[in-house]
Structure formats: structure tokens, C-alpha cells
Amino acid sequence: MGDRIVVVEDVWGAALSDLARTHEVRRHPDAWIDPDMLRDAVSEATAVVVRNRAQVTEELLSAAPDLKIVARAGVGLDNIDVAAADRAGVVVSAALGANAVSVAEHTLLLALGVLREVVAHDRDVRAGGWERRAGVELSGKTWGLLGLGATGLAVANLLRGFGMRIIGHDPYVDPKDPRLGRVEAVGLDEVLARADVLSVHLPATAETKNLLDAALLGRMKPGAVLVNVGRGEVVDEAGLAAALRSGHLAGAGLDVRGTEPPGPSPLDEVGSVIYTPHIAGITVDSQERIVARLVDDIRAVLSGADARCSVGKLAGVRRGAA
Ligand SMILES: NC(=O)C1=CN([C@@H]2O[C@H](COP(=O)(O)OP(=O)(O)OC[C@H]3O[C@@H](n4cnc5c(N)ncnc54)[C@H](O)[C@@H]3O)[C@@H](O)[C@H]2O)C=CC1
Numbered sequence: 650m651g652d653r654i655v656v657v658e659d660v661w662g663a664a665l666s667d668l669a670r671t672h673e674v675r676r677h678p679d680a681w682i683d684p685d686m687l688r689d690a691v692s693e694a695t696a697v698v699v700r701n702r703a704q705v706t707e708e709l710l711s712a713a714p715d716l717k718i719v720a721r722a723g724v725g726l727d728n729i730d731v732a733a734a735d736r737a738g739v740v741v742s743a744a745l746g747a748n749a750v751s752v753a754e755h756t757l758l759l760a761l762g763v764l765r766e767v768v769a770h771d772r773d774v775r776a777g778g779w780e781r782r783a784g785v786e787l788s789g790k791t792w793g794l795l796g797l798g799a800t801g802l803a804v805a806n807l808l809r810g811f812g813m814r815i816i817g818h819d820p821y822v823d824p825k826d827p828r829l830g831r832v833e834a835v836g837l838d839e840v841l842a843r844a845d846v847l848s849v850h851l852p853a854t855a856e857t858k859n860l861l862d863a864a865l866l867g868r869m870k871p872g873a874v875l876v877n878v879g880r881g882e883v884v885d886e887a888g889l890a891a892a893l894r895s896g897h898l899a900g901a902g903l904d905v906r907g908t909e910p911p912g913p914s915p916l917d918e919v920g921s922v923i924y925t926p927h928i929a930g931i932t933v934d935s936q937e938r939i940v941a942r943l944v945d946d947i948r949a950v951l952s953g954a955d956a957r958c959s960v961g962k963l964a965g966v967r968r969g970a971a
């Protein structure tokens with residue numbers, strides 16, 4: 650039997666179209682929605698391509714006896730049981746770092762959008778208003794990064810022209826690592842207390858889930874802005890709503906939510922938040938890079954080559970995992 654690559658979410662790119670010229674590529678972009686549909690879709694797969702919604706559980710892996718690789722079109726691995734894949738001898742490949750620049754640009758957009766009230770002004774002008782409220786500059790302020798991996802450091806890189814102090818916290822990064830550049834590595838309490846803008850770049854792990862609860866949000870600098878482009882589960886939405894309502898925090902920019910799409914949330918009644926629907930990492934540029942990487946990995950694994958080099962990089966994502 651030939652190889653079958655099964656794409657179970659909306660993943661596209663030139664490299665995937667190229668792959669379809671030499672391999673059987675089956676597209677089931679909605680299969681992730683229903684566990685039975687997903688199980689049927691992957692049952693004859695030798696490679697499965699997912700984004701962040703298909704839940705790759707031990708049960709799903711056992712329903713795909715010929716499976717050799719799960720290729721994640723992105724970075725976060727919280728929807729994949731990597732340990733179960735290891736046990737089943739299935740390679741898990743992820744495009745680490747390939748969407749970092751997109752995420753970083755979006756992070757700045759959210760921070761500036763909050764500080765300049767872009768969404769409120771837009772609504773106001775469309776309704777005939779012309780209220781010229783003062784915004785806040787980034788220059789001269791302190792930016793705090795929670796998580797100093799690919800996306801956190803990409804933000805630091807973009808901030809070079811902004812005249813800011815940049816501090817960051819990541820217990821798994823050596824403070825002397827040259828990749829930190831001018832980022833000052835500090836403890837968790839210090840990054841919370843000093844940052845005028847705190848951007849969250851954390852994976853969802855047992856350690857990070859609900860990390861920013863009401864108590865930690867209360868230790869943030871008064872008047873600060875919170876931006877979350879990591880995982881929604883890291884921030885307690887009730888605690889954030891309370892901190893925004895009390896005026897302790899000035900605003901928030903959220904690309905990711907505890908539940909996606911979000912149901913009713915305590916944040917619904919709070920005005921000082923800008924939302925985007927988990928698109929920080931999704932640009933035409935990043936998707937082409939991501940798909941090129943995952944197709945390389947799929948070709949390597951299906952041709953029997955040792956693809957452990959890409960899998961080895963998973964260590965970076967799995968630091969701090971459960
Ligand atoms: N909104 C979006 O579109 C995107 C969201 N993401 C999410 O953002 C996360 C980070 O992405 P990258 O920076 O590319 O991943 P990365 O793996 O390069 O960096 C994550 C960093 O978080 C650190 N970390 C882990 N636990 C920590 C803790 N308790 N406290 C502080 N630092 C901790 C790790 O040491 C690592 O340096 C991903 O895992 C994914 O969940 C990633 C890309 C796009």
C-alpha cells in the first residue's frame with residue numbers, strides 16, 4: 650500500500666500542493682470537529698497533518714496502525730499526546746519558530762492597539778464621533794516577556810527601534826544565553842512588577858495553566874497592559890476581568906482564549922480589551938514556511954530517513970511540560 654497523507658484541518662501551502670503531485674494527499678479540513686470523523690479520516694494514514702484543533706490522543710493513534718508521522722502545522726503541542734506518539738513509534742514534527750515573526754508583529758499590533766484605543770476610536774469615528782483622547786507611548790517604558798522562546802525573542806528583536814527597556818522571565822533559559830541579546834532576564838515577580846506591557850509567550854503545560862491568576866495579575870504594575878499570544882489557558886479570565894474593571898490594569902490584547910471560540914466570559918462586560926481569533930501566527934508568509942518545513946519532515950519520515958533531527962527540537966517546546 651502506498652503512503653497516504655491525511656490533512657485533518659485547514660492547512661495549505663505550495664509545498665503541500667507539490668507533495669500531492671507525488672503522494673496521495675487526502676483533505677478532510679473539518680474532520681477535527683468530530684472524534685468519529687477524525688478516527689475514520691486517519692485510519693489508513695501514514696502521515697497526518699494537524700493544526701491546533703485536532704486532538705491527537707492515544708486512542709486516535711491506535712486507530713491509525715500505519716501512521717509514521719504527525720506533522721503539526723505550527724508550534725504548540727498541547728493538542729498532541731507526544732508521549733503516546735513516542736510509545737507508538739510515531740514521529741511528531743512541529744515547525745518550531747516558523748511563525749515567530751508573525752506572532753511578534755501581531756503582539757506589537759495588540760499592544761499599540763490597546764495603548765492607542767484603536768478599536769474604540771474606529772467605532773467612534775464610524776458613528777460620527779471625533780473624540781481625540783491621549784494615547785500612551787512605548788518609548789521610555791519597560792516591556793516584559795513571559796517566555797523567552799522563539800516568539801518572545803522575536804518581539805525583543807522587533808522592539809529594537811522602540812527605545813524601551815526589555816526584561817523577560819523564563820526559568821528554562823540560561824540568563825547568559827547570547828540569544829537573549831539586550832533582554833534582561835529576571836524573576837517572575839520582577840517581570841510582573843516592572844513591565845508596562847507584559848506579553849505572554851507560554852505553551853499550555855501543567856505548570857503554566859492558570860499561571861496568571863488573580864493573585865499574580867494583582868502583582869503586575871498598576872496601569873500595565875497584558876498581551877496574550879501564547880495559550881489562553883495561561884490567563885484566568887475572571888481574574889483578568891476583575892483587574893481591568895478595578896483599573897489595576899489599563900487594558901489587554903488577547904489573541905488566545907481559554908476556550909476557542911470563547912463562550913460567555915467575565916471579560917464580556919469589560920471594554921478595554923482587543924481580541925483577535927488566534928491569528929497571531931497565521932500569515933501567508935508563515936504558512937508557506939510552516940508547510941515547507943512539515944512537508945520536508947513528511948518526505949524524510951516516509952522515505953525512511955532518520956527525521957530525529959526535527960523531533961529532537963521538540964525538547965524546546967516540551968520544557969516545563971507535564
Ligand atoms: N497565537 C498564536 O498564533 C501562536 C501561539 N503560540 C503559542 O505560544 C507558545 C510559545 O511559542 P514559541 O515562543 O514559538 O515557543 P518556544 O518553545 O520557542 O518558547 C516557549 C518558551 O516558554 C518557556 N516556558 C515554559 N514554561 C515556562 C514557565 N513556566 N515560565 C516561563 N517560561 C516558560 C520555555 O522555556 C520556552 O523558552 C507555543 O507553545 C504556542 O502554544 C505559538 C505560535 C503561534
Ligand SMILES: O=C(O)C(=O)CS(=O)(=O)O
Pocket residue numbers: 700701722723724725726748927930931
Ligand atoms: O503555532 C501555534 O502554536 C499556534 O497557536 C498557531 S496555529 O497552530 O493556530 O496556526
